[in-house]
Ligand SMILES: Nc1nc2c(c(=O)[nH]1)N[C@H]1C(S)=C(S)[C@@H](COP(=O)(O)OP(=O)(O)OC[C@H]3O[C@@H](n4cnc5c(=O)[nH]c(N)nc54)[C@H](O)[C@@H]3O)O[C@H]1N2
């Protein structure tokens with residue numbers, strides 16, 4: 175029996191420092207510095223001419239959709255360009271002139287590359303040809319497309335059951351690619367389709383579905399023009415959704431107010447200089463946040479309860495604070511909600527959330543007197559044990575105020591990846607949907623599996639236990655994005671085969687199964703020609719609008735294939751052409767895929783025409799105030815418990831957040847400009863008084879450890895940075911701190927890892 179030599183891979187990469195500078199946090203977001211930094215990144219990666227050409231086409235009606243976040247495009251794009259600093263960085267990263275081909279892999283072994291930082295790995299450039307890492311080998315070598323498909327098909331055939339395969343999706347794939355992938359995985363025979371959403375907005379999906387009957391938000395972009403109040407909770411739009419600041423600015427210009435709820439006073443929420451307007455660049459900018467509630471990490475439920483309690487008290491007197499007509503007509507559970515609030519005192523809620531009472535009273539005053547309220551949120555609410563309840567408590571507030579299904583009001587979960595919502599709509603999910611399965615069966619003539627599949631955390635566990643042996647990823651960087659890095663590495667390394675369909679090199683190409691394959695694919699900025707004719711695909715933005723996206727750049731290499739081509743060919747090779755679904759034809763012909771999407775997924779009729787220009791909205795029952803699918807055909811109030819944390823005196827609650835210079839695991843640069851941290855990522859942001867109490871000084875070097883279920887996890891070498899953050903709370907960047915997140919601790923019901931509330935100890939070294 176032959177045993178293959180184990181590769182000596184550094185799972186975590188280097189823990190060395192890069193040369194920190196700390197300044198005061200920025201006083202405003204965007205403005206000229208944003209334009210300057212955007213262009214610097216673009217010019218460095220793409221050169222001047224290509225940069226100017228491509229940036230002018232981003233998010234325009236005939237151009238391509240930004241590969242960054244999922245914030246929608248306005249009807250009238252700005253003449254100065256409809257992109258933001260971080261969109262420019264995203265495109266620079268994809269359209270870089272640097273290349274990773276076979277000579278690169280000849281030169282560097284995977285062992286050597288694994289000692290590079292994620293930043294260095296990502297900056298290597300675009301992948302240009304299919305590569306294979308054979309068992310025992312430490313160098314990738316070229317492989318033909320056909321041979322690669324055959325190796326994959328062979329490994330899939332070897333599995334004892336289709337449930338030994340895991341098919342991950344990140345959120346950048348088009349609707350067409352995702353639909354075809356979902357079809358293949360179901361035809362293969364499993365629902366093991368974990369996706370990045372499991373680590374992201376899954377708590378929103380669950381919370382919203384259970385209360386309002388749809389896992390998506392209800393607002394449209396124009397609602398921001400009409401809103402009287404926008405609450406931004408657990409979200410950092412200045413960095414992660416910069417174009418949202420223009421929407422907030424418009425809301426303010428029309429007399430609206432912005433309230434932010436966040437342990438940090440994020441620069442983007444304080445003041446904004448709109449780089450898409452000359453006056454924005456030249457003036458001192460617009461104040462965005464009217465009231466900032468500096469909540470303690472994961473104490474949003476107590477804070478919202480306190481706000482609701484105070485509103486209820488006022489309503490008892492006047493009967494005019496809540497929308498009683500709305501509550502009576504559309505909701506269920508109002509009396510129970512009010513009765514439940516009785517068990518809490520205002521004092522205990524106030525002490526739990528840690529917010530100054532005057533600010534809460536000001537917030538209550540605003541909420542009492544207005545009805546057009548939008549609540550926006552992101553990872554600050556979803557990535558906690560009670561992530562689903564966080565969302566439900568927000569829905570409670572909106573239902574009480576009747577702030578749904580009318581202009582200027584509603585739910586706004588702000589999505590992450592640019593097509594994460596679309597991927598779900600067209601069938602990427604581990605849950606079984608009988609409606610979808612019936613539609614697939616009627617359209618394609620095969621019966622999809624009806625056994626629940628594995629989500630991200632359970633897929634990791636299955637691979638770790640040897641119950642799953644082939645891992646295929648449509649995009650993303652699983653090892654760095656997932657929790658518990660060392661455990662997840664072991665899980666991936668237990669696999670016989672790991673396959674990555676990717677644009678750029680990342681750590682997941684180095685922490686692999688015995689055999690690993692890289693299949694390089696087109697980015698969305700690139701021309702996707704078939705027989706000399708450019709093809710387009712469709713995406714869905716954060717507000718449920720579907721539109722076209724068409725690349726225009728010369729592809730990074732002639733060898734690249736589009737995602738649908740790769741998926742279709744894997745499927746065709748696996749089935750040897752012997753399946754009711756004509757994968758071969760579908761892989762070549764996106765029009766044909768769209769015809770099938772129309773038959774299977776509701777709301778896509780006439781997609782070819784309607785997706786032109788700014789696109790079309792998918793059906794949304796909340797906009798219509800149709801709650802017919804919910805118990806008693808009513809929207810549901812929920813009773814949420816306060817979160818429970820056992821934190822001893824020498825422990826802290828850690829939130830793992832994004833710097834201003836990264837897109838998830840893609841590290842654009844080493845600066846977090848708005849927070850005043852330059853040239854370093856290994857930092858931990860701490861309250862000054864906590865530092866004093868623990869005898870820590872600025873830039874002391876510390877280790878971070880978490881301790882769950884008798885397992886100690888260590889993230890070594892971080893620099894202490896004093897910061898305006900609540901006592902007992904600390905913040906640090908992901909993915910460096912993912913090693914601390916226990917894989918088996920996640921949100922109830924949604925299974926989203928607890929990446930924003932990890933109990934840790936901090937030790938000086
Ligand atoms: N440039 C850029 N754009 C991105 C991304 C990126 O990495 N870079 N990522 C994309 C993706 S996939 C996503 S999901 C989104 C992520 O967008 P965000 O959710 O904005 O990203 P995070 O950095 O995780 O920020 C979470 C915010 O929540 C706050 N927070 C943390 N814990 C709590 C809490 O308990 N309560 C409250 N109220 N606030 C809390 C943090 O202080 C921080 O401001 O952005 C998308 N857009």
Ligand SMILES: Nc1nc2c(c(=O)[nH]1)N[C@H]1C(S)=C(S)[C@@H](COP(=O)(O)OP(=O)(O)OC[C@H]3O[C@@H](n4cnc5c(=O)[nH]c(N)nc54)[C@H](O)[C@@H]3O)O[C@H]1N2
Nearest residue numbers: 344374649650651655675676677678680830838839908929
């Ligand atoms: N501790 C902690 N962990 C987190 C989070 C957190 O806040 N804290 N956030 C979580 C969230 S919200 C998310 S969404 C996940 C992100 O998880 P992922 O989506 O898995 O990670 P990304 O870093 O976005 O993936 C980047 C890689 O995608 C590939 N790629 C880029 N564009 C394309 C494309 O067009 N096609 C294909 N095929 N590949 C492409 C490139 O190779 C790139 O290296 O991470 C989660 N992990």
Ligand SMILES: [Mo]
Nearest residue numbers: 374375590591
């Ligand atoms: Mo995300």
